[in-house]
Amino acid sequence: MVKRFQIQLFFLLSFVCSFTGLSAFNSGDSTKTVKPAKHYFKKTFYLDNYSTGNRKLDTINKVSKQLGSYQLSQFSLGCNFPVVTRDIYNKEHTKISSLHFLLTGNYTNVKLNFKGISEHNLTKLSLGGRGFYSDGKKSIFFVEVSPFITSDRGHANSQTLRLATTVLYNYTANEYFSFRVGYTRSFLLGNRYQLPYIGIRVGKLDKVNFSVQFPRVMSFNVSLGKHIKTSLYTKPQGGVYTFVNSDSLKIGNIYENNKLYFGRYEFLSGLRLDVQPSDFLNFYFSTGFTSNNQIAFFPTTHIKDNTSSYTSYYSSPIKSSIFLNFGLVFRFGKTKSIYNNQQMYDALDINNTIDSGDNAVTRGNGDIPVPATRISKINPDEITDLIETEDLY
Numbered sequence: 165m166v167k168r169f170q171i172q173l174f175f176l177l178s179f180v181c182s183f184t185g186l187s188a189f190n191s192g193d194s195t196k197t198v199k200p201a202k203h204y205f206k207k208t209f210y211l212d213n214y215s216t217g218n219r220k221l222d223t224i225n226k227v228s229k230q231l232g233s234y235q236l237s238q239f240s241l242g243c244n245f246p247v248v249t250r251d252i253y254n255k256e257h258t259k260i261s262s263l264h265f266l267l268t269g270n271y272t273n274v275k276l277n278f279k280g281i282s283e284h285n286l287t288k289l290s291l292g293g294r295g296f297y298s299d300g301k302k303s304i305f306f307v308e309v310s311p312f313i314t315s316d317r318g319h320a321n322s323q324t325l326r327l328a329t330t331v332l333y334n335y336t337a338n339e340y341f342s343f344r345v346g347y348t349r350s351f352l353l354g355n356r357y358q359l360p361y362i363g364i365r366v367g368k369l370d371k372v373n374f375s376v377q378f379p380r381v382m383s384f385n386v387s388l389g390k391h392i393k394t395s396l397y398t399k400p401q402g403g404v405y406t407f408v409n410s411d412s413l414k415i416g417n418i419y420e421n422n423k424l425y426f427g428r429y430e431f432l433s434g435l436r437l438d439v440q441p442s443d444f445l446n447f448y449f450s451t452g453f454t455s456n457n458q459i460a461f462f463p464t465t466h467i468k469d470n471t472s473s474y475t476s477y478y479s480s481p482i483k484s485s486i487f488l489n490f491g492l493v494f495r496f497g498k499t500k501s502i503y504n505n506q507q508m509y510d511a512l513d514i515n516n517t518i519d520s521g522d523n524a525v526t527r528g529n530g531d532i533p534v535p536a537t538r539i540s541k542i543n544p545d546e547i548t549d550l551i552e553t554e555d556l557y
Contacts, residue, residue: 201498204508205266205515205531207245212491212525214238214401216430216454218277219483227413227478232280234459234482236428242270242520244294264296264511268310270521273317274405276426281413285317286405286426290328290521296514298507304334306346306514312521316408322423324406326351328522332361336510339368344377344514351404351522352379354429354458355473369509370532380517381526390534393438397450401524402429404474407461415461416477425462425474430454432487438528446530449490457482493527503533 215237221228248265272288290312297305308330316322332346344363351357359379367373367385376382383397407426415421434452460479467474502508509532519525 201500203246203249204500204502205246205264205512206495206499207497208493208495208527209243210491210493210525210527212240212489214487214489216487217485219485221480225480227415228480230280230413231278233278235277237275238272240270240272240521240523240525242525244268244515244520259300261300262298266294266515268292268294268520270519270523272521272523281411284407286407287315287317288403288405288521289313292520296511298511302336304336304507304511304514306330306332306334308518310520310522314405316406319408322406322408326404330361330518334510334514336506339506341366342510348379350379352400352402352429352524354402354404354427354460356404357473358471369513369529370534377517380524387534391440393528395436397436398431398433399524400429400431402427403522416463423464425464427460427462427474428458430457434487438530440530444495445493446528447490447492448528451486451488453484454487455484457484493530495531
């Protein structure tokens, strides 16, 4: 009995050791090869929470009077992780370009608190992909496709499929300047829009920079060292969701208002603080004012095509409010060296600025290495980022 238990324990320990790479048979083997990293992007998971104050609506309009007041909170949970990385070499075995493909996912819950009607939880579920092509010199080509389903939670017949996408070209002139041009199909402004994407960045991504990325974000970013970053920013936030009119809001024709589309947009202006205690974790907190708020309800029966903007039955401006926003970002896995690679810095910035699910969640550039100010302060572990694994062979 004891001998049988010892044999089972031996096989169990052998399995665990082999799975974790701690086997005694190779722990002392100095000839064991180091497995090179496959990707330049880390696996990323993030949580983001956003909330506003409660504001009274116009008491003259009948619908506004029925709604009473407006308060919103939004929770997002998302991820993106690389699945394909290809480095392309010339005849001299010198890398000249690279290709990257990432899978993305996002779940968002928007909690609407209108005082005069029941609470609604509007959800959005997205699963998509994005690709990067870098020519190894100055140019990056980016394509992102993000189909998503919106619904009013608790109503099985409310699912609606939509598609957000972005195509852009990024030119990295040097470490102090880059620009982007392209196209985006977005719902951030509370409606379905086809918009140009225009961006410019002045200053170093790993130090101090000013960035304007229309229609995503405008920010002034300052790195205060390896662990702390701050930014002053303004950006739009919003979306289009499916809303079941279970409270019989008198919007449009009585026979057409059972299911509506709900659109919202606002502009956030505030201060953000990012803290990065390790290479695998950063958390952030931001606060400021949300202004130019607007809500609208759109019909679902009069939409003639899949490209034009929606026409509203009801819309109303919302008063300004203080907002609170905080989040956690987790990054996993080893990556190939990107130290002082300005093209990869811009690629990471694109990946972190354009979020999956079209929610305007900014994860921050915690995966761009911050240069040490003095040699004496360099951690020995950071030196490994300067060495490509392939250079050892």
